[in-house]
Amino acid sequence: MLRCRVLGHRFRFSSEGDTMRWTCQRGCGAGGAKTYPSAAAARRYATAFDREDRADLGRRAPLVGLLPVRLARAVRHRGQGG
Structure with missing residues (x-):
């Protein structure tokens, strides 16, 4: 297939x-x-x-393909005082 x-x-x-x-x-x-x-x-x-690990997609995103998702999550996390 x-x-x-x-x-x-x-x-x-x-x-x-x-x-x-x-x-x-x-x-x-x-x-x-x-x-x-x-x-x-x-x-x-x-x-x-x-x-299926789709719930963790933003947290464990592959480095290259979903880099923007990882960056957005990091910025959001940093803005919350963490």
Whole structure:
């Protein structure tokens, strides 16, 4: 799939018993599985990996591409006395 080649895969993680599974949300067929010692461990890892960090975009913005966002956040933070 062209989108996955250009933008990379968008993996979604889930757990089934002691197995964590991941599949590409874009439907290209990429994915895999890993077995853990317990169902709790598989669930913990699946929950940790299945996150989208869009809420932290301004705080953790890449240095080059979103430099204006980082600068605006720094100026705003500095203006608040921090």
